[in-house]
Amino acid sequence: MKKPWYHYLFTRSPIAKIMWGIASVMITILALVVQHFMEYPRMDAQTLSWEGRSVEQGAALYYNNCASCHGYQGQGGAAPALNSRYFFGTEVDADFNPWDLPEERWVGRLTDVGWAGSMHDYVELTLAGGRPSKAHNQWNQVMPTWGSQFGGPLGADKVIHLTNFVVNWREEALAQTPEEDPWQFFQDTLSTGLPYMPDEPGYDAKIAAAIQAAELAGREAGYMIDGVEAAPPPPARAPQELYVTMTCTACHGVDQDQTEDNRGPVGPYHGNLWETAGSTVEGMSAEEYVYTSIIDPNAHIVDGYPSPSSMPATLAEQMTEEEIQGLVAWLLDPNKEVD
Ligand code: HEC
Numbered sequence: 001m002k003k004p005w006y007h008y009l010f011t012r013s014p015i016a017k018i019m020w021g022i023a024s025v026m027i028t029i030l031a032l033v034v035q036h037f038m039e040y041p042r043m044d045a046q047t048l049s050w051e052g053r054s055v056e057q058g059a060a061l062y063y064n065n066c067a068s069c070h071g072y073q074g075q076g077g078a079a080p081a082l083n084s085r086y087f088f089g090t091e092v093d094a095d096f097n098p099w100d101l102p103e104e105r106w107v108g109r110l111t112d113v114g115w116a117g118s119m120h121d122y123v124e125l126t127l128a129g130g131r132p133s134k135a136h137n138q139w140n141q142v143m144p145t146w147g148s149q150f151g152g153p154l155g156a157d158k159v160i161h162l163t164n165f166v167v168n169w170r171e172e173a174l175a176q177t178p179e180e181d182p183w184q185f186f187q188d189t190l191s192t193g194l195p196y197m198p199d200e201p202g203y204d205a206k207i208a209a210a211i212q213a214a215e216l217a218g219r220e221a222g223y224m225i226d227g228v229e230a231a232p233p234p235p236a237r238a239p240q241e242l243y244v245t246m247t248c249t250a251c252h253g254v255d256q257d258q259t260e261d262n263r264g265p266v267g268p269y270h271g272n273l274w275e276t277a278g279s280t281v282e283g284m285s286a287e288e289y290v291y292t293s294i295i296d297p298n299a300h301i302v303d304g305y306p307s308p309s310s311m312p313a314t315l316a317e318q319m320t321e322e323e324i325q326g327l328v329a330w331l332l333d334p335n336k337e338v339d
């Protein structure tokens with residue numbers, strides 16, 4: 001009998017049958033794995049297109065609701081600019097840090113208002129809640145409340161679309177020179193730094209505007225935004241003055257020596273501190289000992305006094321490092337006096 005054309009599909013050997021089974025399971029697994037990895041780019045693409053559509057919808061909402069105050073291009077007018085380099089803020093060159101900012105050198109609107117969250121959250125919350133409390137601002141307009149959760153006219157989805165639209169200006173805004181940046185400084189600007197470099201066009205005018213706004217608000221802006229020079233810190237207070245104003249005299253005195261039978265009222269007398277400080281704690285110099293006693297009263301408790309120390313640890317926080325150092329040197333002076 002002639003074999004049918006599909007005769008090769010019949011497998012007689014059991015080993016071969018098992019092999020076929022294994023192979024088909026492997027192929028199925030492989031197909032699942034491939035499909036799994038293809039899903040991510042597909043979802044990313046969908047998110048992108050969703051965001052794109054969200055920005056488009058946000059644009060329409062913006063032109064209808066916001067442009068009259070914030071400008072059609074976000075350039076400001078009756079309300080602050082949003083399409084602005086200062087508004088988005090930027091990272092300042094690590095080599096150029098005249099503001100003496102601690103770690104981060106991110107400067108702009110968010111650092112000025114002290115907002116720790118993201119730009120997206122800042123915009124979303126501002127426009128959802130509005131700024132009803134700022135009825136008397138330099139714009140003579142109040143930022144209305146938009147979010148329905150705060151009694152405004154727009155649902156949460158529309159607020160998100162608007163936020164996406166505003167945040168979408170970022171790249172364009174960051175390409176502005178100081179001259180092109182439409183930002184008008186708020187009178188409540190703290191100005192912890194401006195995101196401009198001295199060699200950019202319009203730098204001086206921008207700095208001048210920021211200083212003027214700060215002065216109008218009765219603030220000192222000089223040290224931070226003058227761009228090159230840091231203004232001198234306030235002069236250090238004299239040790240005698242600190243000894244009185246920091247209430248040291250309530251518990252200590254410098255006019256008597258601390259001895260076994262002549263102990264200060266609450267804390268030890270400081271008259272002979274210059275003599276004893278160097279030998280009170282082994283391995284600590286007199287300066288180290290006095291310094292530590294002030295910034296961390298519990299680090300070492302003077303014999304005969306209760307633990308924890310009744311001396312407040314918060315006193316040091318109210319003095320600058322320079323002032324504490326001055327106080328230490330003065331306390332170790334045998335001829336110190338308080339008026
Ligand atoms: C009636 C005018 C007016 C309208 C309309 C308006 N705003 Fe405002 N907006 C203001 C004012 C004024 C401020 C500044 C308030 C202040 O002094 O803090 C402001 C502030 C903002 C801020 C914060 C700016 C900053 O640097 O702190 C954002 C973001 C904002 N508006 C977005 C919008 C959006 C989005 C819309 C449209 C839904 C909108 N605004 C509609 C007047 C308006």
Ligand code: HEC
Nearest residue numbers: 246247248251266267268293297300301302305309310311
């Ligand atoms: C509320 C009371 C109180 C005040 C205020 C206070 N101290 Fe004291 N101080 C103490 C007591 C109690 C001790 C002893 C216990 C200890 O070691 O903390 C002490 C210990 C010290 C010592 C170590 C003295 C030694 O003889 O070894 C120094 C130095 C000192 N204080 C400096 C200061 C200075 C400077 C101020 C002001 C900035 C100050 N204290 C304010 C209560 C006070």
